Amino acid sequence: FLFGIEILLRPTSSTALIYRCHGEPSQVTLKLPPLRSTSVLVKMLAAPINPSDINMIQGTYAILPDLPAVGGNEGVGQVIEVGIEVKTIKVGDWVIPRDAGLGMWQTAVVLSADDLVTVPSDIPVLSAATLGVNPCTALRMLSDFEDLKPGDTVIQNAANSAVGQAVIQIAAAKGVQTVNVVRDRPNLQKLTDGLKAMGATCVITEETLRRPEMKEIFKSYPRPKLALNGVGGKSATELLRHLQSGGTMVTYGGMAKQPVTVPVSALIFKNVKIRGFWVTQWKRDHKHDDEALHSMLEELCTLIRTGKLSSPACTQVGMLDFHKALHSAMKPYTSMKQVLVM
């Protein structure tokens, strides 16, 4: 049966969203290269549009592929054919990329087996497509900087981002409380209810974060050991004010396009630690540590299977509608993750 599928579905070309210069991609048909002994042919199933994908196309990201390049840094595909030397991946497996810059916005792709990692196919396809960047970022930040115990508190801004939502759910599963900061908006109560349903301990606005009443909140929970910053600027400085002595603030994004400003006294007398996290670097640093990668993905998939971790609300878009999807992804206050389905 699998052999049948292999023959029937084997594509010879791929419909891809490529960009020849920094700006916007266009849809082209690419001839797939022949399969080498160490390669894998993958039929893509779904690939999200993340902020870093857009920054990469615009040429403002930290790593930029040689042009022309296919857009998209994550996504899930099903393996159609494997080279004769490939041992780690079988036909029918679901796979996600191990690194950024591999070009996931296409209907089929031939990649080295080393560039792919298998994921279980018993989780929703949208969860698999969005597993490798944001939930991994959330899990690592909750695991690698402070030793969080049940009852401890984490404070974060950008709480409604894909990372923020994953932080809420993973923390809740660990019994860790989250103080979640979001920007004020018309539908704030709905957003608050949604985040609380995910497990958020409390949800406050950026304005509340700056007010003296914040002290009241930390009468109910211990002061945070860990602050997660996806914004920068004033929001980051405010998070810092509430951190306990010796705590850590981890920056993973800079939505406000402003640097992180740290009072000298917080460093010297409160011993706060200011760090950064980039999941792509983590994956590169652990390239030869499959155990670490698999155990992280397994932990996330267990949370997904038990209903404790869901992907952000997604809008599924066909490849032909990519222009609309890109523009929707760039709108402020967007809560819907745009996902290309192939």
Next chain:
Amino acid sequence: FLFGIEILLRPTSSTALIYRCHGEPSQVTLKLPPLRSTSVLVKMLAAPINPSDINMIQGTYAILPDLPAVGGNEGVGQVIEVGIEVKTIKVGDWVIPRDAGLGMWQTAVVLSADDLVTVPSDIPVLSAATLGVNPCTALRMLSDFEDLKPGDTVIQNAANSAVGQAVIQIAAAKGVQTVNVVRDRPNLQKLTDGLKAMGATCVITEETLRRPEMKEIFKSYPRPKLALNGVGGKSATELLRHLQSGGTMVTYGGMAKQPVTVPVSALIFKNVKIRGFWVTQWKRDHKHDDEALHSMLEELCTLIRTGKLSSPACTQVGMLDFHKALHSAMKPYTSMKQVLVM
């Protein structure tokens, strides 16, 4: 002989520089309390005026003693008499305080033996008087944040401060290169020569630090693993630019009275770590770890005995001239450490 000294020199009162409110201290005569079984009577020999002493008097420091208080957080004294239960300290020993806030600007003091640590009396009295704060800060910052190996580079601003000079000398003794940033001034060449004589690899001004030519410097030495920041503001941000990926910047002072501003990209994509250090907190954290304290002091005394670490240039001032000394210590660009001699 020691018994004779003990009887002859035993003071019953102390001439002390106290402050009753935050502002400036005045000279008073204090009656010494009776010696308890766990106390030690110390005749003070010398005590420096550090920036943190002045901040404490002004009421702007992170820890403030109850008023009235005797000024001065460090200094060396000789033990005149010990309580019957004191085992760790003998008559004749030189001692320095274990913590800040004990009031060293006085001719004699009765303290709990637990508040004091002995130092060798074969080092210069000015070295002993200035051992406990600045050289300890320098040694810990060079030891506790990055694993520095001979040939590695450290970059620091405020390189002519007491900490800065200790950093240069301790680093040189370890074979670690130092790029030293100082503010431009009329006698710059003399200052540069002086720091180079201490072992500075190179000395540059804040203005040079901002120029593109800085790249040339790092053709000769590896990029710094460690940046030491006693200034804050722009100077700190500039230090950061030159740090290698994964390196650490440690802030121990904020002379510019401006916060440390960190680009989000440096945190995420260069994985720089932003930390702070406060030697008083280190001593409190190691209160029950005499081994750590003694081994640090012994390492510094070995450097002093072998001529590798000298105290900053000192102006010795009698207790009566304390007003002049305080004002000299507060002047900008001051290179002379004011030390009260009793």
